[in-house]
Amino acid sequence: MRPFFESQLKICGVDYFDFYLMHAQSKDVFTHFKRCRAYEQAFELKKEGKIRHVGLSFHDSAAVLDQILTEYPQVEFVQIQLNYVDYEDPSVQSRKCLEVCNKHGKPAIVMEPVKGGNLVNLPAGAKKHFEALGSASPASYAIRFAAGCKGVFMVLSGMSNMEQMRDNLSYMKDFKPLDEREMQAVSQVCAVFKGMNLIPCTACRYCTAGCPQKISIPDLFACLNTKNIYHDWNANFYYNEVHTKTGGKASACIACGKCEKACPQHLPIRNLLKDVAKEFEK
Numbered sequence: 374m375r376p377f378f379e380s381q382l383k384i385c386g387v388d389y390f391d392f393y394l395m396h397a398q399s400k401d402v403f404t405h406f407k408r409c410r411a412y413e414q415a416f417e418l419k420k421e422g423k424i425r426h427v428g429l430s431f432h433d434s435a436a437v438l439d440q441i442l443t444e445y446p447q448v449e450f451v452q453i454q455l456n457y458v459d460y461e462d463p464s465v466q467s468r469k470c471l472e473v474c475n476k477h478g479k480p481a482i483v484m485e486p487v488k489g490g491n492l493v494n495l496p497a498g499a500k501k502h503f504e505a506l507g508s509a510s511p512a513s514y515a516i517r518f519a520a521g522c523k524g525v526f527m528v529l530s531g532m533s534n535m536e537q538m539r540d541n542l543s544y545m546k547d548f549k550p551l552d553e554r555e556m557q558a559v560s561q562v563c564a565v566f567k568g569m570n571l572i573p574c575t576a577c578r579y580c581t582a583g584c585p586q587k588i589s590i591p592d593l594f595a596c597l598n599t600k601n602i603y604h605d606w607n608a609n610f611y612y613n614e615v616h617t618k619t620g621g622k623a624s625a626c627i628a629c630g631k632c633e634k635a636c637p638q639h640l641p642i643r644n645l646l647k648d649v650a651k652e653f654e655k
């Protein structure tokens with residue numbers, strides 16, 4: 374780990390890291406990190422002043438998180454996936470993971486508060502519930518939901534332009550958690566999402582680098598989700614003319630399984646690609 378760590382410092386042009394995370398911990402990844410004594414190395418580096426705070430980012434069940442924090446109580450913070458749709462999701466287990474953080478007294482950083490953008494561009498049936506409350510953006514409800522959860526000390530909102538930053542600042546400057554009416558609207562939006570059976574891909578793109586068929590997996594999933602939401606031709610255009618122009622089509626998948634090993638959401642990518650092919654390659 375040391376030469377790797379030194380190269381990270383060099384690439385970032387810094388002498389130390391404020392927050393250093395054991396990346397994307399799950400049952401399997403944790404086993405590997407343990408075998409490499411990565412945690413022990415990170416704690417050593419902290420003693421040497423090269424890391425201020427050692428933490429981890431996490432994608433697995435609450436039971437696995439409990440195991441990690443029990444084995445390594447020196448971990449100072451945990452980054453978890455949390456948003457209102459995944460809060461009670463049986464595979465993501467946002468609420469349960471946050472409860473584990475609270476039990477161990479570890480502050481939580483939230484990633485994916487807007488679920489890869491899925492909670493920003495809401496389907497009409499969902500949007501109306503927030504519109505009935507006033508003019509605040511759908512993103513504002515998602516980020517305030519995350520920031521209002523007990524034990525959360527930071528929300529990574531993934532802004533991509535000045536307008537989004539201004540929007541974020543407008544409601545985070547003088548932060549107020551969601552009130553009862555707003556929480557009710559959130560529940561209604563959750564119900565709409567549940568009924569749509571969308572692929573819960575967060576577009577992190579961890580799966581694409583190793584694909585021998587160069588399939589743009591998250592973009593193809595987005596096409597299918599868009600089709601299921603809007604039922605129009607637009608998704609077909611993007612499928613045929615944009616996302617499969619330079620990369621493989623869904624049917625080009627050779628089922629090697631590399632992508633599934635990399636997916637933090639544990640999606641059955643091979644089977645889902647069959648659904649994509651069925652829809653767009655009729």
Ligand code: SF4
Nearest residue numbers: 584626627629630632
């Ligand atoms: S299983 Fe299919 S999509 Fe996944 S890496 Fe292999 S070829 Fe690519």
Ligand code: SF4
Nearest residue numbers: 574575577578580636
């Ligand atoms: S790794 Fe999983 S969640 Fe991330 S883009 Fe690929 S399919 Fe989506």
